[in-house]
Amino acid sequence: MVTFNRRQTMGLIGGAAALGLAAPAIAQNNRIVVGALRFTSHSGSFIAVERNYFAEAGLDVELRFFEAAQPMAVAIASGDVDYAVTAVSGGLISLANRGAIKVIGGALSEEPGIDGQIILASDAAFQAGVTTPAALDGKVFGMSTAGSSFHYMGSRMAQAEGIDLSFTPLQSVGAIIGALRTGDIDAWSIVPHIAKPLAASGAVHEIGRVSDYLPNYQVTTVFTSAQNAADEREKTNAFLNGFSRGVSDYNSTMIDNAGGEDGVNEMVDLIHRYVYTDREREAAATSIINGTMRLNEGARLNVGSVRDQLEWFQSEDLIDADITLETFVDTSYVETFEA
């Protein structure tokens, strides 16, 4: 038996520790962490990982999952996550204003002709005659927090209809659904894979579409730390390259039906590894297919929509009035357009 005296043991421990500390540094070169939520709208990242698009772009990607967009944005600011996709929110813009993050591309978009986000009414409100968004005058609209995308959608809808809407913060999607079922709130808007099963259950009713009010709404954007955007152009381009290939596969299979039925099934299997993992494949498939919305090809960014959102946040005094689009968005990476 080999015996160690104390000094040898300490030496061994020290050596092991040094090796353990050095190993990540050696592999760190192209190792990035990509933040994601378990939503179909994050499929671009899932596909790029599963089909090795990131690997082919020279990146070793680790996916890290979050429960909500806000902690993910903070994780980018703290440097724990390199790239992520999330909805534009007041928190995101504030972090950008503090020099922590930059939006570098676009992802999920509303597009006329594709089932986008749906405006729902509670059963009580629906029975009382709220069958269109215009009838929501004086009613209560649910949102997670002030300055969330729900707040933006509801407020823009109310402006377009010329009605008065009050907003109630309920923190989580689960709490909002609960309040909608009990009639504590009257209306809410949400992505189709959550809205459709709810409406089918009869507890809530579909009364309109977000795309009627915000036809080309840039719902989610790709963002990274300000440091990555400024100093790590190569790495950032490699990420966008891999991500865009994933997005392209998603659009062609799920929306343009390029692979036919088999293509959709294969894609659902792939996405099911990340989304609705606690459900049976068949139940998950319905939700995944229901949730199909266009992701921007090449991570193109609808600057017009982002500007509109920025201006709305400022008009509501949720963020500083002197934040410009340039502090929030780095347009040098992807093609931009106004719609």
Place this chain on the structure above:
Amino acid sequence: MSDPSDHKSPPTAPIEVRFRGGGFAPRPHRWMGPVVFVAVIALLECGTQAGWISALTFPKPSDVLGAFGELWESGLLFQHLMPSLGRLAVGGAIGASLGIAVGVLIGLFSYVRAGMVPVVAAIFPIPKIALLPLFVIWFGIDEASKYALIAFGTFTPTVVATYGAVDNVDRSLIRMGQSFGLSWMSIVRKIVLPGAMPGILSGLRISLAIAIILLVAAEMLGASHGIGAYILQAGSLYDLERLFAGVVILSLLGVTLSAIIGQIERRLLRWRS
């Protein structure tokens, strides 16, 4: 130890024996608290102005003051403060009075003690925030669920502090009352309750601090006004200045409540001096 040569040495002068048993009694230094506060805030201000504390890490104290001034000028301060104070007062009053009542009953009656102590021990460690969705179903999304959450949170620590205080009342005083033929009611009123009062009041300090903590949790669901709602909104917008302005308000609220209990202690416990 004794050294025979000692006998021959001339007698030494008598040693002065001072009083040495002063203990570690704390002495009041009124200026010390403010000095520490001012020093910490000045350090933070210097750091954020000079840039070695980044805007992401900590807001400038002067900007926090600005956010506070904005709250004051726009009149929003009272729009947020009034509902919160109402929730704190109603919830805290329900929780504390029920807690004191149950605590006294546990202290006085063995049957109640045997039945209630395990129940209280079981509900004490439940994070009340976890029950918030349930409270919304039970009491609706409006004020009642907020009162219930705060009441529930202050109830258990008050019960524990109260029956502990009743247990600690001097037994010899109670025995004396009994041998002098005082009625049961007189013993409770004249010996047990006054004797337990210091413990109950110090328990109340803890319960009310917990009530302030729970205020933020209570305003998570369905509150558009309130200090807790204001803090949560600032947090989700990553607006550090408003976040800290709200936190400072909660701190001030805590200091004020503590001072009020101090006054009550002075009044109710005058018999001690």
